[in-house]
Amino acid sequence: MARILVGVKRVIDYAVKIRVKPDKTGVVTDGVKHSMNPFDEIAVEEAVRLKEKKIASEIIAVSCGPAQSQDVIRTALAMGVDKGIHVEVSGKEYETLQPIHVSKILAKIAQNEKCDMVILGKQAIDDDANQTAQMTAAVLDWPQAVFASKIEKGENEITVTREIDGGLETIKCKLPAVISADLRLNEPRYATLPNIMKAKKKPITKTTPKDLGVDVAPRIKIVSVEDPPVRQAGVILPDVDALVAKLKEGGHVP
Amino acid sequence: MMIKYAVTLSRISVVENVFFQTRRYSSTSKRSLSKDQYNVKRGNFKALEPQHIQFFRDLLGETRILTGVNNLDKYNEDWYGFAKGESSLVVKPKTTDEVSAILSYCNKNLLAVCPQGGNTSVVASGVPVFDEVILSMELMNKIHKIDDVSGVVIFDAGCVLENLNNAVSEKGLIVPLDLGAKGNCQLGGNLSTNAGGLRLIRYGNLHGNVLGVEAVKADGEIINCLRTFKKDNTGYHLKHLFIGSEGTLGVITKIALQCPPHPKSKNIAFLGLESYDKVLKTFKKAKFDLGETLSAVEVLDRESVILTEEKLALRSPIGEYPFYLIIETSGSNEQYDSEKMDKFLEISLKENLILNGVASSEPSKIKNIWEIRERTAEALRHDGYVFCYDFSVPLQHFYTLVDLMKTHMGSKSHRVFGFGHLGDSNLHLQVSVREHTKEIQNMIEPFVFEKVREINGSISSEHGMGFLKAKYLDISNHQSATKLMRVLKNVMDPNGILNPYKVIPY
Incomplete structure (x- = not known):
């Protein structure tokens, strides 16, 4: 039976209004509600379902970040994950942590934990990078099946339906493999109270990038973070003639 | 993004x-x-x-x-x-x-x-x-002033509740009223019906939160009671005439509202319970254990949740139970509030008050859970013709009324169910039928109103009397009160032009 590694990232909750810092170095995170990245929730749900089908024997959730990242690990444990690993990265180091670093960390843990499947969210809703799964597969030299909307396990292989621009693509790949979860893969469960209580007793191991032999020195520099341009308000016009005149005036029609 | x-x-x-x-x-x-x-x-x-x-x-x-x-x-x-x-x-x-x-x-x-x-x-x-x-009133939608120190907000009566809430939240405040219709309802209408909503248990009703109003009488005279103080005892408190009178005594044009600070932390629990008795015990425990942080307590029966699942594909996150409670807390200290809620839930689970539940402090999940309750009204519209009732009843009779109506209606109804604001004894009883007929209407009314009177309840908790309940005003009110209402109406609107056929029996 497979051992599955899932990545869980702590991001600003998607129902929160994002505010850019006045100095444009990033977004305001202090006093802002965070939660598990929605795509990572889908990854966790899929791993738990595979365990419920007796396809997986153990699930390990990993999160890289400050102390508060343990919150999302606890959520994963309450959803049905067996144990958590918190890779402590804080302060400036965390601000400049990039997918290349995370993929090396995940690859190292996957090897240490003898995992044969890594399931990640296809992207995080904060940086929208969509790189970690692909890079993790490259570092491990494992096959990858990204943007998965369906996963079926066979004998030492998996069949994955992928969401691509042209529709759906079905691929087969050998295990071990790296999978990234797309939106339609499943509907994540809520962690129920009895499971939240049980999760408090499940272990979370702490480690650091240094312990794992990963250098997290930044490779790129964020120059500026800006709000999208504000959409101009519309105007109500009395009749069609006024509309045509307005369109001509704006150069929208000849 | x-x-x-x-x-x-x-x-x-x-x-x-x-x-x-x-x-x-x-x-x-x-x-x-x-x-x-x-x-x-x-x-x-x-x-x-x-x-x-x-x-x-x-x-x-x-x-x-x-x-x-x-x-x-x-x-x-x-x-x-x-x-x-x-x-x-x-x-x-x-x-x-x-x-x-x-x-x-x-x-x-x-x-x-x-x-x-x-x-x-x-x-x-x-x-x-x-x-x-x-x-x-839809074009009277200006917000004139938001004072983030005193929390006083002055705005036109046509402001949409959700828009106002978005505007005040930018200043760290919250509108002390929240309802499922927030995307469309206007504050003038909310005042006119003295709407209660989901957080009345925490912030009280509009009579307390509205500091002043400007209103126009039937003859066009502008009555300026737009005060901005919590305490003002200069004669009769005229603002109260316009709150809850449903546009029959005057048209509210401007409002001064006291908005409390936006809570820094919020927690929600969606709980499954096996009986109404357990609902009451859990509510009592919540009041004692969660105290000042308690901001909403809503109850739904199994049928209510089945309805939203059937019609809107909004599933219960914990499966099927006879009753559900939504308990929300809000406060200023995230750690303290969360610990309080966790402890309450842990003990409630141990003591077998609740069978199952989910809890969260994440805004997205809070929003998802509230949808199950807030969108019940929308689900109703897809369920044939629904007779909607809004009663204030003593808590021990809250659900007996629903059971009574189930028995009374028998096979004549498609479904009879109840949900509502348990925190302020407000039951929303719904009788869903395939189609409206006079026979069914006469079977329900005035029977249901008389039953409410028998248990010393009110036939309108927060929706008002409007047109549909106006003729039953005397069932809930003493005749002397109705008589005084008529006198007041004649003084304020001698020609009776304002919202005729509403509130007072026609």
Whole structure:
């Protein structure tokens, strides 16, 4: 039976209004509600379902970040994950942590934990990078099946339906493999109270990038973070003639 | 940011503006007119003539009046499908002076007026019965002042609740009122019906939170009670005349509202329980254990949750249980509040008060859980014809009333269910039938109102009396009170032009 590694990232909750810092170095995170990245929730749900089908024997959730990242690990444990690993990265180091670093960390843990499947969210809703799964597969030299909307396990292989621009693509790949979860893969469960209580007793191991032999020195520099341009308000016009005149005036029609 | 937005849309059935999104109007609407369905006799008012329309055209301009009965279904019909009028004129003022001019003219010319906010009333308060001039407040939507020190906010009555809440939250405040219709309902309408909503247990009702109002009497006189102090004992508290009187004594044009600070932390629990007795015990425990942080306690029965799942695909996150509670806390200390909630839930689970549940402090999950309760009204619209009732009843009788109606209706109903604001003893009893018939209506009313009276309840908790309940006012009120209401109405509106056929028995 497979051992599955899932990545869980702590991001600003998607129902929160994002505010850019006045100095444009990033977004305001202090006093802002965070939660598990929605795509990572889908990854966790899929791993738990595979365990419920007796396809997986153990699930390990990993999160890289400050102390508060343990919150999302606890959520994963309450959803049905067996144990958590918190890779402590804080302060400036965390601000400049990039997918290349995370993929090396995940690859190292996957090897240490003898995992044969890594399931990640296809992207995080904060940086929208969509790189970690692909890079993790490259570092491990494992096959990858990204943007998965369906996963079926066979004998030492998996069949994955992928969401691509042209529709759906079905691929087969050998295990071990790296999978990234797309939106339609499943509907994540809520962690129920009895499971939240049980999760408090499940272990979370702490480690650091240094312990794992990963250098997290930044490779790129964020120059500026800006709000999208504000959409101009519309105007109500009395009749069609006024509309045509307005369109001509704006150069929208000849 | 694009992906973030995509996630939001795909994973959540967006609650904002559900009222608007699900409205279906057509100029060929088959719905029967209220006057025929309820056998109402028209008041002694003048019919609209071309010179009247010309007056309004001159006053407001071409773009702020709508004419022709066939174009006005959106204004003539209520959202639930309970009532339909046949007005052929909608006027849309932008200022108090314009409201004054409109009412003054209508009063002199004996033209009946139906003030209308977001048209989300459950008792048809905001739609005409005959051909009343519809006074739509939708363009009176300016926010004049937000004082983030005192928390006093001054705004026009046509402000949409959700828009106002978004504006004040930018200043670290919250509107002390929240309801499922927030995307469409207007504050003027909320005041006119003294709407209660989901967080009354925490912030109290509008009589307490409204510091002052500006209103226009039937004769066009502007009454300025727009005070901004919590304490002001200079004579009669006239603002209270306009709060809860459903536009029958005057039209509210401006409001001064006390807005509390936006809570820094919020926690929610969605719980499954095996009996109504356990619901009461859990509620009592929540009051004691969660104390000052408790901001909402809502109860739903199994049928309510099945309905939202069937009609809107909003599933219970914990499966099926006879009863559900939504308990929300809000406060200023995240760690303290979370620990309090966790402890309460842990003990409730151990003591077998609750069978299962989910809890969260994440805004997205809080929003998802609230949808199950907030969108029940939307689900109702897809369930045949629904008789909606809104009662204040002693808590021990809260659910016996639902069971009583199930027995009383037998096979005549499609489903009978109840949900509501347990925190303030407010039951929303719903009787769903395949289609409306006089026979079924007579079977339910006044039977249900008399049963409420027997248990010392009120037949209108927060929806008001409107048109649909007006004739039953005496069931809940002492005759002396109704008599005084009539006296008051005659003093404030001697010609009876303001929202006729509403509140007081017609």
